[in-house]
Structures are given as structure tokens and as C-alpha cells.
Amino acid sequence: xxxxxxxxxxxxxxxxxxxxxxxxxxxxxxxxxxxxxxxxxxxxxxxxxxxxxxxxxxxxxxxxxxxxxxxxxxxxxxxxxxxxxxxxxxxxxxxxxxxxxxxxxxxxxxxxxxxxxxxxxxxxxxxxxxxxxxxxxxxxxxxxxxxxxxxxxxxxxxxxxxxxxxxxxxxxxxxxxxxxxxxxxxxxxxxxxxxxxxxxxxxxxxxxxxxxxxxxxxxxxxxxxxxxxxxxxxxxxxxxxxxxxxxxxxxxxxxxxxxxxxxxxxxxxx
Amino acid sequence: xxxxxxxxxxxxxxxxxxxxxxxxxxxxxxxxxxxxxxxxxxxxxxxxxxxxxxxxxxxxxxxxxxxxxxxxxxxxxxxxxxxxxxxxxxxxxxxxxxxxxxxxxxxxxxxxxxxxxxxxxxxxxxxxxxxxxxxxxxxxxxxxxxxxxxxxxxxxxxxxxxxxxxxxxxxxxxxxxxxxxxxxxxxxxxxxxxxxxxxxxxxxxxxxxxxxxxxxxxxxxxxxxxxxxxxxxxxxxxxxxxxxxxxxxxxxxxxxxxxxxxxxxxxxxxxxxxxxxxxxxxxxxxxxxxxxxxxxxxxxxxxxxxxxxxxxxxxxxxxxxxxxxxxxxxxxxxxxxxxxxxxxxxxxxxxxxxxxxxxxxxxxxxxxxxxxxxxxxxxxxxxxxxxxxxxxxxxxxxxxxxxxxxxxxxxxxxxxxxxxxxxxx
Numbered sequence: 128x129x130x131x132x133x134x135x136x137x138x139x140x141x142x143x144x145x146x147x148x149x150x151x152x153x154x155x156x157x158x159x160x161x162x163x164x165x166x167x168x169x170x171x172x173x174x175x176x177x178x179x180x181x182x183x184x185x186x187x188x189x190x191x192x193x194x195x196x197x198x199x200x201x202x203x204x205x206x207x208x209x210x211x212x213x214x215x216x217x218x219x220x221x222x223x224x225x226x227x228x229x230x231x232x233x234x235x236x237x238x239x240x241x242x243x244x245x246x247x248x249x250x251x252x253x254x255x256x257x258x259x260x261x262x263x264x265x266x267x268x269x270x271x272x273x274x275x276x277x278x279x280x281x282x283x284x285x286x287x288x289x290x291x292x293x294x295x296x297x298x299x300x301x302x303x304x305x306x307x308x309x310x311x312x313x314x315x316x317x318x319x320x321x322x323x324x325x326x327x328x329x330x331x332x333x334x335x336x337x338x339x340x341x342x343x344x345x346x347x348x349x350x351x352x353x354x355x356x357x358x359x360x361x362x363x364x365x366x367x368x369x370x371x372x373x374x375x376x377x378x379x380x381x382x383x384x385x386x387x388x389x390x391x392x393x394x395x396x397x
Numbered sequence: 398x399x400x401x402x403x404x405x406x407x408x409x410x411x412x413x414x415x416x417x418x419x420x421x422x423x424x425x426x427x428x429x430x431x432x433x434x435x436x437x438x439x440x441x442x443x444x445x446x447x448x449x450x451x452x453x454x455x456x457x458x459x460x461x462x463x464x465x466x467x468x469x470x471x472x473x474x475x476x477x478x479x480x481x482x483x484x485x486x487x488x489x490x491x492x493x494x495x496x497x498x499x500x501x502x503x504x505x506x507x508x509x510x511x512x513x514x515x516x517x518x519x520x521x522x523x524x525x526x527x528x529x530x531x532x533x534x535x536x537x538x539x540x541x542x543x544x545x546x547x548x549x550x551x552x553x554x555x556x557x558x559x560x561x562x563x564x565x566x567x568x569x570x571x572x573x574x575x576x577x578x579x580x581x582x583x584x585x586x587x588x589x590x591x592x593x594x595x596x597x598x599x600x601x602x603x604x605x606x607x608x609x610x611x612x613x614x615x616x617x618x619x620x621x622x623x624x625x626x627x628x629x630x631x632x633x634x635x636x637x638x639x640x641x642x643x644x645x646x647x648x649x650x651x652x653x654x655x656x657x658x659x660x661x662x663x664x665x666x667x668x669x670x671x672x673x674x675x676x677x678x679x680x681x682x683x684x685x686x687x688x689x690x691x692x693x694x695x696x697x698x699x700x701x702x703x704x705x706x707x708x709x710x711x712x713x714x715x716x717x718x719x720x721x722x723x724x725x726x727x728x729x730x731x732x733x734x735x736x737x738x739x740x741x742x743x744x745x746x747x748x749x750x751x752x753x754x755x756x757x758x759x760x761x762x763x764x765x766x767x768x769x770x771x772x773x774x775x776x777x778x779x780x781x782x783x784x785x786x787x788x789x790x791x792x793x794x795x796x797x798x799x800x801x802x803x804x805x806x807x808x809x810x811x812x813x814x815x816x817x818x819x820x821x822x
Binding site for chain 2: 153154155279283284286288290292293295296297298299300360361362364365366367
């Protein structure tokens with residue numbers, strides 16, 4: 128059952144990617160709509176794959192590297208789908224789907240490595256982790272959108288208009304999509320972090336209060352708040368804000384990898 | 398059920414001839430009626446655009462014989478001597494006429510390859526002819542097929558996707574930056590032909606506000622009134638530059654109109670909101686340094702002309718795909734045409750066989766004395782059944798097999814073969 132769900136999810140995402148790519152190349156509306164439908168289908172089967180696995184292992188998805196990466200991929204897909212529907216823009220799909228696919232497939236290749244179980248489970252902890260991963264995926268999406276903005280902006284500025292530029296979303300729409308994505312990330316990380324502190328507070332007799340993850344999360348929060356504020360100012364509007372967004376994601380990436388694996392003692396996979 | 402087309406277009410006739418042979422809506426109606434009342438055509442449709450005048454029709458007899466009459470009619474109708482008109486006219490029949498129309502509707506025969514307007518013009522010509530009773534079953538089917546083919550080419554190929562003029566390329570580029578222009582404003586410097594073309598494009602794309610600036614206020618007023626814009630006094634840069642998202646400049650000047658410092662100050666006032674500048678003047682109207690400013694995108698005539706050339710090349714690459722769609726629809730129409738003609742032929746053959754059978758019975762069977770009238774009736778019935786069974790299978794196959802209908806190119810030859818001593822219907 129789990130294998131069937133894995134295959135259908137991978138096929139759904141792969142076909143969706145192919146259709147988004149064709150849509151980017153040809154601009155056929157029907158192809159784009161089918162891409163969205165298959166992405167939605169992939170999301171549903173991906174959800175059941177996560178659920179099935181969690182039930183089988185009697186644990187939450189983020190308990191190991193596999194689950195954490197897979198959940199990240201799922202939330203990335205969900206955030207993208209939300210943005211696509213909100214902004215009615217499908218041209219970015221071809222650039223986001225590869226990330227979703229990579230995370231989904233790479234999760235299967237991840238080494239078997241589990242966290243020691245936390246002393247207390249419960250909805251507070253679950254929401255803390257889920258919202259944190261949602262924030263990471265939203266920031267990842269804004270990173271892709273900002274890179275796209277910078278690439279398109281450079282092509283337009285240098286008068287290098289190839290075939291694809293006519294198909295990409297307008298620069299201002301990319302900016303708006305990136306801001307929306309960052310907003311989703313900011314809200315999620317704020318609530319998620321607050322819930323994390325709440326959870327730790329309840330277990331303060333068992334956990335040391337300081338974790339390097341706290342500092343880097345605070346830094347990420349401040350950097351994205353700065354982006355959100357600066358992106359509309361005279362000096363930063365446009366390419367500069369997008370560069371800041373790209374830089375911010377480098378910090379998020381460091382937080383998700385180096386800090387989690389080597390510095391933090393309680394945030395190995397989220 | 399032949400189809401004939403006589404016409405001229407931008408490839409065969411110079412503009413002086415084209416404008417003399419073009420039809421107004423009223424002239425098209427009158428010509429169509431005359432052609433039918435004179436018995437030259439049974440169904441007629443006149444398609445007249447700025448680049449072509451064509452008459453499509455279904456003649457009452459073999460099409461090749463009616464084409465000269467149609468040419469003469471056009472010459473007389475427009476009072477253009479035949480020696481002037483004759484060299485510009487082309488005649489197409491049946492398959493070629495169908496293919497020509499479908500290519501026209503697809504924009505493949507247009508002066509500007511893949512232009513969108515022609516499909517609307519074909520639709521309008523068909524609507525008018527249909528309302529005036531000029532079209533019948535053949536032209537109805539033909540033009541419905543042409544519209545279908547044209548629509549498919551537009552949606553399934555990139556033939557009409559990219560801008561093909563400097564003005565439209567510039568406006569499309571502005572959309573790459575701002576998206577829809579319906580909440581944007583534009584400032585146009587100059588009131589000449591190029592400015593007017595760009596304003597037309599901006600209005601077509603729904604620009605919200607339009608400002609016109611020109612040294613001669615009269616011309617600026619004229620343009621602003623025509624397109625619903627506001628006139629700003631020439632040189633009032635402080636007021637004019639901070640507002641628009643798009644600036645179009647096409648002014649005859651030796652010195653740049655917009656210097657870097659001027660635009661830099663304006664950008665500060667507008668909070669560095671993106672600014673798209675189309676410099677369509679020669680010599681250039683915009684200082685080269687303006688393009689280096691943050692969030693300012695400057696495109697001059699050379700940049701835009703290069704885009705147009707790239708787009709033309711890209712459109713040309715789509716021709717084989719578009720032609721293949723056209724061929725599918727030509728095949729579909731010819732198959733329908735053949736099915737109708739063949740069904741008629743089968744019915745005629747059936748009538749002919751029944752007559753032959755009656756003559757045969759009369760000549761041979763009635764002379765056999767021992768047959769009663771009941772026997773003769775029985776023989777007649779048996780012969781009828783045999784004739785029906787002979788015709789039934791071919792008739793069913795003709796109805797059901799498209800490929801078979803396509804293979805039968807010349808229904809007239811079949812008619813001559815089986816009904817040779819009869820008058821054609």
C-alpha cells in the first residue's frame with residue numbers, strides 16, 4: 128500500500144512537472160490546468176503516504192529524516208498550490224515542481240536515522256513542528272520566486288529576450304507572489320516558534336533553555352521581517368529586495384542543515 | 398457542388414489596384430446579389446480586407462468555365478480594365494480554393510504572418526453573407542470549417558503569439574514588467590504617426606491613464622481627444638515624469654529629451670517604482686545613462702526592431718504546424734463534400750437502375766406468355782431486391798468510411814461513367 132502511494136505520488140508530481148513545462152513552452156491553458164490537477168492529486172496521495180507511514184511506525188512524520196523531508200516537500204507543494212490559485216499564475220509551476228520532486232524522492236533515499244523521542248507529545252509540539260516546516264517551505268518558495276525575478280529582470284534589462292521570457296510572469300507579479308509567500312512563512316514561523324517556547328516552558332525542568340536553533344530562528348524571523356518591510360521602500364524595491372530574499376534563504380538553509388545536524392540538540396529534522 | 402474563388406491580394410496586386418477593387422459592405426452585398434441574379438454563381442461570399450478582395454462561390458456548372466465570367470464581372474463592377482485587373486487576379490478551384498480560404502483564416506496568407514484580425518474579418522464576411530442569403534449548404538460548411546481551422550491554428554500554434562510591430566513589441570514588454578496595464582499610466586512624448594500607433598496599442602491593452610506631451614499643443618490636443626488622454630505642457634517634467642509607469646518618446650530632436658538627472662530625480666519622487674521607457678526617436682530621445690538607473694528599463698528602436706525580427710522568425714517556424722492543421726480541416730471539408738456528392742450519385746444511380754429495370758421488364762419479361770401478372774410482379778420485386786443489394790454496400794461504405802470518400806477525388810468521372818447518356822443534374 129505504501130509503495131503504491133509512493134509511486135502514484137511520484138508519478139503525479141512528475142506528470143504535473145511535465146505539464147507545467149509544456150505550459151511554460153506553449154502557453155496552452157488546458158495543459159496548465161491539467162498540471163494543477165495532477166499536482167493536487169499528488170498532494171492527496173502524498174498526504175496518505177505520510178499518514179500510512181506514520182501509522183505503520185506509530186510516530187509522527189518528522190520523527191526521522193525521511194519523514195521530515197517528505198513533509199517539507201508536501202508543505203512546499205501545498206504552499207505553491209495556494210499561491211498559484213491566489214495569484215492565478217501557473218508559469219512558476221515548472222520551476223517549483225522539481226524541488227518538490229527532489230524532496231519527495233530524496234526522502235526515500237535518506238539514511239535510517241531517528242530522533243530520540245521527545246518526552247511529551249501532543250498538539251502543541253505537533254503544531255510547532257508542522258508550522259516550522261511550513262515556514263521553511265514558504266521561504267523556499269519565495270527563494271525560487273526571487274531567483275526567477277532576478278533572472279527575468281536581468282534578461283529584460285540586458286534586452287536578451289528569448290522564448291521563455293514571454294511566458295514568465297511579469298516582474299511585479301513575481302514580487303507580489305514572493306511577498307505573499309514570505310508572509311505565509313512569517314506567520315507560520317512566528318506561531319510555530321511561540322508554540323515551541325510554550326512546549327519547552329512546560330518541560331523546563333527536563334530541557335536546558337538555550338539551543339542555537341533559537342538564535343538562528345530569531346535571526347531568520349528578523350531577516351524576513353526586514354525583507355517584508357524593505358521590499359516596498361524606495362531604495363530596496365525590485366532587484367535589491369529579491370537579492371535580500373535569496374540571502375535570507377541561505378540562512379534558512381543553514382538553519383535547516385548545519386544548525387539542525389551539528390549544533391542543535393533537539394531540532395535535528397525541523 | 399464545385400467551389401470557385403477569384404481574387405487578388407497584397408502579393409498579386411499593388412495597393413493602387415487593391416484599393417480600386419476593394420468592396421464596402423454595401424458593395425459586397427450588391428455584387429453578391431448580382432452574381433446570383435445573373436446566374437454566374439448559386440452561392441456567393443465576398444471577403445474584402447485592406448489586403449485582399451476575394452469572391453467565393455458555388456457555380457451552377459463546372460467551376461473552370463465560370464471563372465472567366467467572374468473575372469469579367471469584377472472588372473465591370475469596379476470599372477477596372479481587364480488588362481489591368483487580369484494580371485493581378487488568381488483563380489482557385491475546389492481543393493485549392495478550400496486550402497486558400499483556410500490558410501487565409503489561419504493568418505498564413507496575411508501580409509503580417511499570423512495576424513489576429515483576419516479571423517474576425519472572415520467571420521464578419523460570413524455573417525453578412527449568411528444574413529443576406531448569399532450562402533448555401535456548401536459555403537456555410539466551407540466558412541464554418543475555415544473559422545474552425547483559424548481558431549485551432551491560433552490556439553494550438555504560436556503563430557499569432559508574439560508582437561510583430563515595434564509598437565506592439567514595446568507594449569508587450571511593458572506587460573512583462575507590470576502585468577496588466579489597466580491600472581497603469583503612460584506618458585507619450587510626441588504626436589506623430591509612431592506615437593499614435595503606440596497609443597493605439599496602449600489603449601487596446603487597457604492603459605488606465607494617458608498623458609500626451611508635444612511641442613505643438615494642437616497636435617497633442619488632437620491625439621488626446623482621439624484616444625481619451627490628457628495633454629501636459631511640453632517641458633513640465635517635474636509634473637509629468639513622477640507619475641507614469643510607461644514613457645514613450647518619438648520626437649524629432651538633435652539632443653536627448655530626457656537626460657539622466659531628470660529621470661533620476663523623477664525616480665526618487667516616485668519611490669523607485671519601475672519605469673519602462675520606449676525610445677522610438679531617431680536620433681535617440683533618451684540619454685544613454687537613463688538605462689543604467691535602478692528599476693528603469695529602456696528600449697530603443699534597435700532593441701525593439703531586433704525583438705520584432707526574432708518574433709518574425711519564431712512565427713515562421715510555426716508555419717509547418719499551422720499548415721498541418723489547415724490540411725486536416727481541408728481533408729475534413731473535402732470528405733464532407735465528397736459524402737454529399739456521392740450520396741447524390743448513388744440516388745441517381747438507383748433511379749437510373751429502376752428505369753432500366755422497368756424497360757427490361759417491359760421489353761423482355763412481358764413477352765413471356767405463361768407468366769401471370771403476379772409472377773411478373775414477383776420478378777420485378779426480385780430484381781428490385783437485387784439492385785438494392787448491389788447499391789446497399791457501396792452506399793453504406795460511403796457513409797461510414799472517411800478514407801474511401803477521400804480516395805474518390807472525381808465524382809464527375811463516376812457520374813460520367815455510370816450515367817453517361819444522361820444529363821447532369
